[in-house]
Amino acid sequence: AQSVSQHNHHVILSEAASLELGCNYSYGGTVNLFWYVQYPGQHLQLLLKYFSGDPLVKGIKGFEAEFIKSKFSFNLRKPSVQWSDTAEYFCAVGSGGSNYKLTFGKGTLLTVNP
Amino acid sequence: EPEVTQTPSHQVTQMGQEVILRCVPISNHLYFYWYRQILGQKVEFLVSFYNNEISEKSEIFDDQFSVERPDGSNFTLKIRSTKLEDSAMYFCASGNSDTQYFGPGTRLTVL
Numbered sequence: 393a394q395s396v397s398q399h400n401h402h403v404i405l406s407e408a409a410s411l412e413l414g415c416n417y418s419y420g421g422t423v424n425l426f427w428y429v430q431y432p433g434q435h436l437q438l439l440l441k442y443f444s445g446d447p448l449v450k451g452i453k454g455f456e457a458e459f460i461k462s463k464f465s466f467n468l469r470k471p472s473v474q475w476s477d478t479a480e481y482f483c484a485v486g487s488g489g490s491n492y493k494l495t496f497g498k499g500t501l502l503t504v505n506p
Numbered sequence: 507e508p509e510v511t512q513t514p515s516h517q518v519t520q521m522g523q524e525v526i527l528r529c530v531p532i533s534n535h536l537y538f539y540w541y542r543q544i545l546g547q548k549v550e551f552l553v554s555f556y557n558n559e560i561s562e563k564s565e566i567f568d569d570q571f572s573v574e575r576p577d578g579s580n581f582t583l584k585i586r587s588t589k590l591e592d593s594a595m596y597f598c599a600s601g602n603s604d605t606q607y608f609g610p611g612t613r614l615t616v617l
Contacts, residue, residue: 435610493551
């Protein structure tokens with residue numbers, strides 16, 4: 393069975409600080425990897441995704457993530473956060489194909505102080 | 507940009523009552539999903555639906571749950587006899603290939 397771990401429950405940063413949120417997964421086969429973001433009062437939005445190819449993927453709003461197969465990790469990064477990045481971030485794994493379930497991590501709440 | 511919509515945004519019901527949660531997926535999507543998130547817990551997969559039938563369901567999705575696509579636009583989740591532990595945020599998602607797009611959710615409160 394798939395599982396996803398997000399080790400940071402709540403991260404507090406000041407504006408302009410660098411961000412890295414950890415995500416580890418366990419699954420025996422080919423995976424698709426996702427980061428979703430949920431801004432306060434809004435729905436889950438896709439931030440970025442990895443299916444294959446370059447393990448460094450770039451998403452919206454300056455976010456990027458690196459897939460390291462040997463570590464079963466897909467950490468999210470941003471060099472300089474803004475107050476508007478305050479949100480909850482969810483890592484998710486899908487088993488591939490065109491119709492599959494997503495397995496989510498518990499989420500990391502990011503608070504950015506101005 | 508097209509979005510998945512869900513109604514109602516908040517539903518309060520008494521234990522044992524039936525509820526129907528409604529979703530309008532993005533119009534050209536073929537795959538539909540329901541997830542739920544109990545407060546403080548992970549977002550959990552409930553069911554996937556394709557070509558007018560269930561593709562996969564989790565162990566949570568027991569006989570009390572059902573899904574339907576009654577017309578060309580709506581996708582519904584029915585809980586026949588709600589329990590206290592069904593209180594959660596329910597998210598609908600739709601997709602066409604390898605990415606799922608989520609609706610804003612319906613908060614279900616069972617009293």
